[in-house]
Amino acid sequence: MIDSDGSFGIRSLVIAFNSLDASLAYYIKGRLGYGKVKKVKNKNAVIFVLQNREGLDKVIKLVNGKLRIQYKIDAIDKHIVNVYKNPLNYKLHINSSFDLNNY
Numbered sequence: 001m002i003d004s005d006g007s008f009g010i011r012s013l014v015i016a017f018n019s020l021d022a023s024l025a026y027y028i029k030g031r032l033g034y035g036k037v038k039k040v041k042n043k044n045a046v047i048f049v050l051q052n053r054e055g056l057d058k059v060i061k062l063v064n065g066k067l068r069i070q071y072k073i074d075a076i077d078k079h080i081v082n083v084y085k086n087p088l089n090y091k092l093h094i095n096s097s098f099d100l101n102n103y
Contacts, residue, residue, distance in 0.1 A: 008075040011083055013050040013059055022046045032058055056080055065093045 006015040017025045022037065025048040029035045034055025038047050050056060060076060067073055073092045081092075 006072075008072065008079045010079045011051055011053070011056070012079075013048075013056060015048045016040075017046050017048065019044045019046055034058070053084070060092075066095050068095050070094055 006013060015025070015028070019039075025037045025046050028048055029037055032050070032055050034052040035048055035050040038049060039045075040047055050059065060080065073094055076092060
C-alpha cells in the first residue's frame with residue numbers, strides 16, 4: 001500500500017483508501033497504535049495519516065527491505081530520518097527480489 005497509494009511527507013506518512021476499504025485503514029491504525037483516519041471531502045476515499053515519531057519509527061522498521069520503489073526510500077530518508085534533530089539510525093534497503101511474497 002505504501003509503494004502504490006502511500007506517501008512520506010515531512011514527519012508524516014499518508015495512505016489513501018477507497019471508502020469501501022475504510023476498515024483496513026482503521027485496522028492499520030489499531031495495529032500500529034498510532035495515526036488518524038480521515039474522510040476526504042468530496043471524494044469516495046479516506047486517508048490514514050501518521051505523524052507520531054514512534055509510529056513512524058515502527059512503520060519504517062516494518063517496511064525496511066520490503067519497498068520496491070527507490071523514490072519511496074529516498075522520501076523516508078529526506079522527510080523522516082533526516083528531519084529529526086537526533087536522526088533515526090537506519091540503513092534502508094530496497095527489495096529487489098522477484099519474490100512477491102514479502103508482506
